[in-house]
Amino acid sequence: MNDPAPGATANVPAGPGVSLASARGRWIVFATVLGSSMALLDSTVVNVALPTIGVDLGADMAVLQWTANAYLVTLAGLILVGGALGDRYGRRRIFVLGVVWFAAASLLCGIAPNAGVLIAARALQGVGGALLTPGSLALIQGSIAAGDRARAVGLWSGFGGVGAAVGPFLGGWLVDGPGWRWVFLLNVPVAAVCAPVALRHVPESRDPQAHGRFDVLGAFLGAAALALLTYALIEARSGAPLVIASAVGSVLLAVAFVYAERHRPDPMVPPDIFASRQFTAVNLVTLFVYAAFGGFFFLVVLQLQVVSGYSALAAGAALLPTTALMLLLSARSGALGERIGPRIPLTVGPLLCATGMVLMLRVGPDASYVRDVLPALVVMGMGMVALVAPLTATVLSSVDPGRAGLASGINNAAARAAGLLAVAALPLLAGMGPEAYRSAPEFDAAFGRAMLWCAGLLVVGAAVAWATVRTPVPGAGCHPQCHTYCATTSPPLEPKRTAEP
Known part of the structure; x- marks a missing residue:
């Protein structure tokens, strides 16, 4: 594994690189x-x-x-x-x-x-x-x-x-x-x-300027804080001392993570990157909207199978319109965001998604796909189309070009963390019991409450975008990886830019 492939070098290939x-x-x-x-x-x-x-x-x-x-x-x-x-x-x-x-x-x-x-x-x-x-x-x-x-x-x-x-x-x-x-x-x-x-x-290939020091402490503290908070949320109903200890431990670890990142010479998440108001604002929007997405996509397939009686195949196929819309229209959304700036797409997109989640309240026992499920998913997909590419462009344009890869990685990690916390918290907030997914009536009632929570998160995200995302993004168009991007769990990653050979 350690030897270069035939014709490869230890670093970025010499000459013009490999022709596509x-x-x-x-x-x-x-x-x-x-x-x-x-x-x-x-x-x-x-x-x-x-x-x-x-x-x-x-x-x-x-x-x-x-x-x-x-x-x-x-x-x-x-x-x-x-x-x-x-x-x-x-x-x-x-x-x-x-x-x-x-x-x-x-x-x-x-x-x-x-x-x-x-x-x-x-x-x-x-x-x-x-x-x-x-x-x-x-x-x-x-x-x-x-x-x-x-x-x-x-x-x-x-x-x-x-x-x-x-x-x-x-x-x-x-x-x-x-x-x-x-x-x-x-x-x-x-x-x-x-x-x-x-x-x-x-x-x-590698970065010749990279060194051997890694923020292992920061990675451990961040992951451990997330794990303990997730445990506390999932097991909260028991009220056991371990749950309380986990919640307190997650807060202490989060504080330790912030302290470590402020004082380590090579932090995983450099605090000064948040000096950009635009970067901070768009990551806050990311937390709200991807928490809603994470909760929605976790629960909707359960609702379709447990309550509406869909098979696993039918439930999976039911979600195709959302990702298909993103697949087809992401590039146009990025171009539109380049023309009008990020504020409107980052406001309208979450509101459309919130509307789609409210429409999901129509999906119950014996739901008709065409009448009940499809309209909600189409509206949801259009909201995600409006949102994802401009969000990524805004993240990348809000920092120096040399830190675009770092900024994208932070934004991607924030989205995934928001999704996992939503999956942990929503069943608790919606009143889902341990056996809820075995009872159609119980799950249906809790699903409706969960969709309202998700819609609320999206409305808050839209309000934050409208209030804080101001600066136009000149020249920050739809990056190539956004052209056909349709993953629902996180924004696309931007690679760290490599020096030209």
């Missing part, structure tokens, strides 16, 4: 798409399988929440570290390590004999995702010739967008067919193809 038209250029795009698709699909297909996992393992609602959140805790906590490791030790090396790690954890998920093993394996999956996700796009940035990079990123984003769009459908088909375990086991053969292709055809 060459066989090697196509292999690079193929490997990065295949690797990133594993993590992207995992974030969309697992939710569809949750009701079946719960029944098969005899689990309560808390286990379903942890099945979703264990992955997000480690991914959100380590994604910035994953990017830094790639810059220092080689992006291909860390990417391949992430692919293999992710596949091994997926295998453990697929053969998990009980809920405890499944949750632990999901946490390990998040570690693999944090290693491979930043490196996927950075490999293109560091390997492909400068003139071809935008098109290569567009291809990467396009194929990844198609994967995200069909993810829920694929997950439903697997659950109804060979079984929920294949949602995880499918990653093993994908990795068996991806890793050898990357080792053979992808040049190694």
Whole structure:
């Protein structure tokens, strides 16, 4: 794994880089798409399988929440570290390590004999995702010739967008067919193809200015604070002393994280980046809107299966309009945001999404897809189209160009953290009992309350955007990775820019 592929160098390739038209250029795009698709699909297909996992393992609602959140805790906590490791030790090396790690954890998920093993394996999956996700796009940035990079990123984003769009459908088909375990086991053969292709055809690249110091303390404190807060929210109904201790511990760890980041020479999240009012404002908007998205996509597939009687396949297919709209219209949304500035899209987008969530109140027993489900998802999709590309452009334009990759990573981690906290808190706020997903009437009532909470978060996000996002974004158009972006869990990542060869 440590030796460069034939023709590769230890750093960014000498000369003009790899042409996209060459066989090697196509292999690079193929490997990065295949690797990133594993993590992207995992974030969309697992939710569809949750009701079946719960029944098969005899689990309560808390286990379903942890099945979703264990992955997000480690991914959100380590994604910035994953990017830094790639810059220092080689992006291909860390990417391949992430692919293999992710596949091994997926295998453990697929053969998990009980809920405890499944949750632990999901946490390990998040570690693999944090290693491979930043490196996927950075490999293109560091390997492909400068003139071809935008098109290569567009291809990467396009194929990844198609994967995200069909993810829920694929997950439903697997659950109804060979079984929920294949949602995880499918990653093993994908990795068996991806890793050898990357080792053979992808040049190694790294940041020559990167050093060997990493903010391990900051990563640990951040992830631990998230994990303890998540535990406190999920187990809050018990009122046990451990729950109270976890809540207090999460606050103390969060304070320690802020202190450490302020005083360490190489912090994972440099506090001075928040000196940009625009950057701070758009991250606050991100927290509200992606908390609502995380809660919505966790609960909607449960509602469709538990209450409306949909099969896993039908529930997964039902979500296609939302991702298809993002796939088709993200580039136009980015161009519109470039013309009119970010304030209006970041206000109107969340309001449209809030309207879509209110429309979901019509989805109950024997819901008609065309009459009840489709209108809500179309409105929701149009809101996400309006929001995501301008949000990303605003994040990247609000800091110095040399810190765009860091800013994007912070924004991506914030979105994932917001989603995992929503999945932990919403069932509590909506009054879902431990066995709610086994009772259609109980779940239906709680789902309605949860949708109102989600809509409220989006309205607050829109108000924050209208009040704080002021500065136009000259020249901050729709970045290539936004052209066909349709993941629902986080904004797209921007790779750290590489010096021209």
